[in-house]
Amino acid sequence: MNNQFKFLLYFSCALFLISSCKKEAAETPESAPAITGVEASYYVAVNNELLLKPTIENRVDSLVWTVNGQRAANALQYNFKVKDAGTYNVVITAYNRGNIIQKVIQITVARYLSQQTNTNTILTLEASAKFAGKNDVKWEIVSAPSELYRISANGAPTALFTAVTKGSYQVKVSSGELIDTLLVNVQQPEKSQSPFTAKVFDYLPAPGQFVNELPKYEKGDTYETILAKVSKTIVGEETSFITLGGWGGYVVLGFDHTITNVAGRRDFRIEGNAFGANSNPRPNPPFGGSCEPGIIMVAYDKNKNGKPDEDEWYEIKGSGSTSPENEPWYTAAITAKVDLRTLRNYEMTYQRPANETPGTPDGVASIKNYIQWTNNQGEQGYKIKNTFHSQSYYPAWVKDDKLTFKGIRLSQNGMDESGQGSYFVLYAFNYGYADNFPNNDDRAGIDIDWAVDKNGNKVNLPGIDFVKVYTGVDQENGWLGENSTEVGRGQDLHMSGINIATIQP
Structure with missing residues (x-):
């Protein structure tokens, strides 16, 4: 066997091996992406921004966001903001070779009823008129700068709220399918407060x-x-x-x-x-x-x-x-x-x-x-x-x-x-x-x-x-x-x- 024939034989085998490897690689899926770092549900006010920035484990080729079935973005993060109150289903879809992974987030958008108070002061919160006559009203803090707060309620459309730490507190009010969100802005009083008997x-x-x-x-x-x-x-x-x-x-x-x-x-x-x-x-x-x-x-x-x-x-x-x-x-x-x-x-x-x-x-x-x-x-x-x-x-x-x-x-x-x-x-x-x-x-x-x-x-x-x-x-x-x-x-x-x-x- 002459040298020229040997070269052609070796070259043909190499091309075959490369082609086989590419085909095998194309047919073997990667590890599926894992989507973490975001909650299953959020509460936000009309026209307020909510930055969704998930953590993606394993390689991803594309990250697609849809809101109520409509494509909204193709990016690693998404800034959610809408002008109408309602419930929105946000779907994150992650793609890589051989894998399509989805995560669903429910975002409740409500109109704020804003109030302002000072730290360590009892504030009476009132739900909107649509809750009038309800005796199963549920009050809960969904976002707070610290855990040093209290909201006291007994099923009525009013509740008592107080907080130690200044900042913005988002309060969810609900009764059945009725939902509102209140924003309470807590400030430090002009006169300093003492922790001791006054x-x-x-x-x-x-x-x-x-x-x-x-x-x-x-x-x-x-x-x-x-x-x-x-x-x-x-x-x-x-x-x-x-x-x-x-x-x-x-x-x-x-x-x-x-x-x-x-x-x-x-x-x-x-x-x-x-x-x-x-x-x-x-x-x-x-x-x-x-x-x-x-x-x-x-x-x-x-x-x-x-x-x-x-x-x-x-x-x-x-x-x-x-x-x-x-x-x-x-x-x-x-x-x-x-x-x-x-x-x-x-x-x-x-x-x-x-x-x-x-x-x-x-x-x-x-x-x-x-x-x-x-x-x-x-x-x-x-x-x-x-x-x-x-x-x-x-x-x-x-x-x-x-x-x-x-x-x-x-x-x-x-x-x-x-x-x-x-x-x-x-x-x-x-x-x-x-x-x-x-x-x-x-x-x-x-x-x-x-x-x-x-x-x-x-x-x-x-x-x-x-x-x-x-x-x-x-x-x-x-x-x-x-x-x-x-x-x-x-x-x-x-x-x-x-x-x-x-x-x-």
Whole structure:
């Protein structure tokens, strides 16, 4: 075989192999494209732009967009914008060798009903007239600059909205096939807001060993001057503590804004002076020490007059609201034979003491029959004056000789763990109270979603403006004295950037 023939033979074989490879390559499909990075549905307003920019995995030769069956674009991204309200089906079709892949997106286009408000302010939203008379109206946030917002509704064409973060919030309103979109523009108010207590509206402690000391009573003080002292003590960032005295004593405070009820988070806390015991002789005890739980009531400024006057109060339903049976110290309390009754409609009346000194030279020996009390359970007795505090335990600025308080009386939580009257431990309830855990403990945080109405029904509050705290336990703890809730500043956790997950009771 000569060289020329060999060359022609080799050349023919090479052409055949190349042709075969091309044919095989043409017949073998590539890996199919995968379309991700876009949602199945969107909500947008008339004439607003929505940039759709999908992520395409694997090679693609062409990306075609159709809107309601009409070809709209051939590009890697598409800027959707229409002038008419309605529902639009957008189909993305990706092509490569041997593959055609589609993804369908539904875009609801509505006409905006725009409103404007400030951060941490309750705004009433109203749906358009076409929703009039509907009782199945659904409200939902479909676009927001953060998760720190709340929309509260009960099926009506109106809803309450508040947000912590400025920006634009898109709200979808729907009832059956009826759909609208509202745009709420949230701005920062001109006057800066504080996360801490801004005002004290009322204060009346029940008799207790720190009354007339926290704050300090001075001769001539009136209700107004004492209220000013309370305000100076617990308003603002740098604060101390006031006492609420024995069971029922209370304080009412407010903020310069609405504390937003953010879903899934604890929203605020009321500081106290609770702390844990250092040397509890009980082995492996639950948290306890000086825990003097204050019951918390909340309200929002429904009439928008800045005062807690005609606004409804709601109870923050704590873990001991109806019974202490689920508290970790319950079994020990049975053994200790403390009063474990929870009394929901309790009343207690204190009498001004007839005698302040026991007739001893130092004037600080205890007085067992000091302040007489009666309750609506047919019981009566006396509060003790101990050896550590010689001032009057009855609020000296109060002119009335009797003080009556009403509310919920929690189970007693204090136990003599020494068995000799020398070491008392006041145990914490699981959640829901002031002065119950140390302030830096997450369990001191309060979720507004724990609020219930006077009938015990859960309520859906957009936020709160006012807080009332009153001493929840009526108990004498030997030389330690009575349970008395102490209160410091209140704090909006969201404005402070503190994220504490809630629990579901």
